[in-house]
Amino acid sequence: MASDFLFSDESEQAPKQVNNHGTWKVIIVDDEPEVHAVTKLALSDFSFQDKRLEFISAYSGKEAEEKIVAHPDAAIVLLDVVMETDDAGLRVAQFIRETAKNNHVRIILRTGQPGQAPERQVIVNYDINDYKSKTELTAQKLFTVVMSSLRSYRDILSIEHSRQGLEKIITASRDIFSSHSMDTFIHGVMQQLTSILGSVDEAMYATSLVASSPDEKQQDLIVFAGQGEFEKSEGKPVNQVLSEKQLLACKKALSNKTIVYEEDYLFAYCSSRFNHNSMLYVSGIPRSLTETHKDLIEIFSQNVQIAYENVQLQSEIEDTQRELVYRLSEAVEQRSSETGNHVKRVSLISYELAKGYGLSDEEADVLRYAAPLHDVGKVGIPDTILHKSSKLDEQEWKVMQTHAMKGHNILAGSRRDIIQAGAILARDHHEKWDGTGYPRGLKGEEIHVYGRIVALADVYDALRHKRCYKEAWSVEQVTTELQNQRGLHFEPKLVDVLLSNIDRFEQILNNYPG
Numbered sequence: 001m002a003s004d005f006l007f008s009d010e011s012e013q014a015p016k017q018v019n020n021h022g023t024w025k026v027i028i029v030d031d032e033p034e035v036h037a038v039t040k041l042a043l044s045d046f047s048f049q050d051k052r053l054e055f056i057s058a059y060s061g062k063e064a065e066e067k068i069v070a071h072p073d074a075a076i077v078l079l080d081v082v083m084e085t086d087d088a089g090l091r092v093a094q095f096i097r098e099t100a101k102n103n104h105v106r107i108i109l110r111t112g113q114p115g116q117a118p119e120r121q122v123i124v125n126y127d128i129n130d131y132k133s134k135t136e137l138t139a140q141k142l143f144t145v146v147m148s149s150l151r152s153y154r155d156i157l158s159i160e161h162s163r164q165g166l167e168k169i170i171t172a173s174r175d176i177f178s179s180h181s182m183d184t185f186i187h188g189v190m191q192q193l194t195s196i197l198g199s200v201d202e203a204m205y206a207t208s209l210v211a212s213s214p215d216e217k218q219q220d221l222i223v224f225a226g227q228g229e230f231e232k233s234e235g236k237p238v239n240q241v242l243s244e245k246q247l248l249a250c251k252k253a254l255s256n257k258t259i260v261y262e263e264d265y266l267f268a269y270c271s272s273r274f275n276h277n278s279m280l281y282v283s284g285i286p287r288s289l290t291e292t293h294k295d296l297i298e299i300f301s302q303n304v305q306i307a308y309e310n311v312q313l314q315s316e317i318e319d320t321q322r323e324l325v326y327r328l329s330e331a332v333e334q335r336s337s338e339t340g341n342h343v344k345r346v347s348l349i350s351y352e353l354a355k356g357y358g359l360s361d362e363e364a365d366v367l368r369y370a371a372p373l374h375d376v377g378k379v380g381i382p383d384t385i386l387h388k389s390s391k392l393d394e395q396e397w398k399v400m401q402t403h404a405m406k407g408h409n410i411l412a413g414s415r416r417d418i419i420q421a422g423a424i425l426a427r428d429h430h431e432k433w434d435g436t437g438y439p440r441g442l443k444g445e446e447i448h449v450y451g452r453i454v455a456l457a458d459v460y461d462a463l464r465h466k467r468c469y470k471e472a473w474s475v476e477q478v479t480t481e482l483q484n485q486r487g488l489h490f491e492p493k494l495v496d497v498l499l500s501n502i503d504r505f506e507q508i509l510n511n512y513p514g
Helices: 034-042 061-070 089-100 119-125 139-173 179-197 226-232 245-254 290-332 344-357 361-373 374-381 392-403 401-409 419-427 448-462 475-484 494-501 502-511
Strands: 024-029 051-058 076-079 106-112 129-134 201-209 222-227 259-261 265-270 279-283
Touching: 024 034, 024 139, 034 051, 034 139, 051 061, 051 076, 051 129, 061 076, 061 089, 076 089, 076 139, 076 226, 089 106, 106 139, 119 129, 129 139, 139 201, 201 226, 222 226, 245 259, 245 265, 245 279, 259 290, 265 290, 279 290, 344 448, 344 494, 344 502, 374 401, 374 502, 392 401, 392 494, 401 419, 419 448, 448 475, 448 494, 448 502, 475 494, 475 502
Parallel strands: 024 051, 024 076, 076 106, 106 129
Antiparallel strands: 201 222, 201 279, 259 265, 265 279
16 A cells, blocks of 8 residues: 555655654554555654654554553554454454553554545544544655644643542542651652653652751751652662762752752752751753743642651651650659660560561551550559569558559540550550459450550560569570460460560560660
8 A cells, every 4th residue: 555655745854863762652553564664664753752653563453452452552553444354443443442441542543445434433433533544644644643643642641640640649648647658649749740741751859867956967868759760769868879960960959959950850959947958850851841840840849848847747746755655654664773674675575576466557556655654553653662672562462453453544534546555555464364463353365465465575574684673584584484374374376476586576675775
């Protein structure tokens, strides 16, 4: 069908030199090899947004379907109607939309026999984007239809990127103050920025740690989130991942607290309410950005910073709350220096036991932060009883046992999950698996799992450290005692978790001596 294309009146031009920023995939579906050859020749010097065409040939309807599945990112399908059957092309069009579910690719139907597939009927019944007779499709008209189709395809991708970006942002916004969602949020913002600018190859958000005072030297920027090649660079200093030229632009933006535009990339300084710096890097941007684009980049860079700092602020609040719990619990627990890090160790040991036991991440976290409250009821116990080096007499033992319910009553009125958990384990951590514990003589699974876990963590730590009434036990002594108390004092499964991971728990003791 080569004679159907009219090229004789069009002058030849040398191929245009184009920067290689990828290609637009064009699938040619036709049972005549000459059509493939002529189409490739006519579009050999074609480029759009600095990207050439990549041609993929299929010579039958079945082969076309295979190519469509193999190349879901194809931009255009030049589709012949009549191949192995009179309606093979129409069946391919139907396959693309209904089976492959590809609504992005632009389908240009080409027919040498228009009467066999009437244009109006085809346009109404099939989701195609253009209909051309081979006799009218000159090289110039082919160029025009491909250009217009690529523009449509580009816009469709932009809309899709925008939808995906918004979806990520909306998903992340449900839990915006959680550090687990921050990475998703920033990637969503980057994708949204990509859709607005039309084409972005790579993006990176870097930030420094908060300085403790305005006079403190600012720390290096660290890659917090990346897109493209920068996905492999998360957690690294920017001076290790940027070229010398890029680093100079970054420092300029940082120094002037502005946006620096280079040939095909930019660095946007993100202003901070606190004493630290952040930077947004985007590459592959259009060479001529409008003022609207620049305004949007500025808005995006500031919004990313606000979201990041909200997470930092929330994290600081949570850390402060946890530290207060630790310090208050230590004040109750200590009253001498010999149990200095006891509550921290019990907290970490309880967390590891909870994870090994099979509790969810959320339950393990709650227990970790509540565990320091286990002996809060001791606040009312006299020092003469708490630090007595000899065995308590009967009356003193009765007084000591009251701390379990006292601790529970102190905390029980709270609606906060961690405080509620603290109330439970304060009450239950002296119960025993065989029912001989106090204050209620509960047995087995009648004891809340938090209480069972903290009971084991508390005793394990106490045995391994010196107290006013005893010397520190060796690992072998503790192991023997826990095995003896398996099924009596402690739940068997929990003892097995601890003993099978004894090295991990010993490391916790080593990290927090005292």
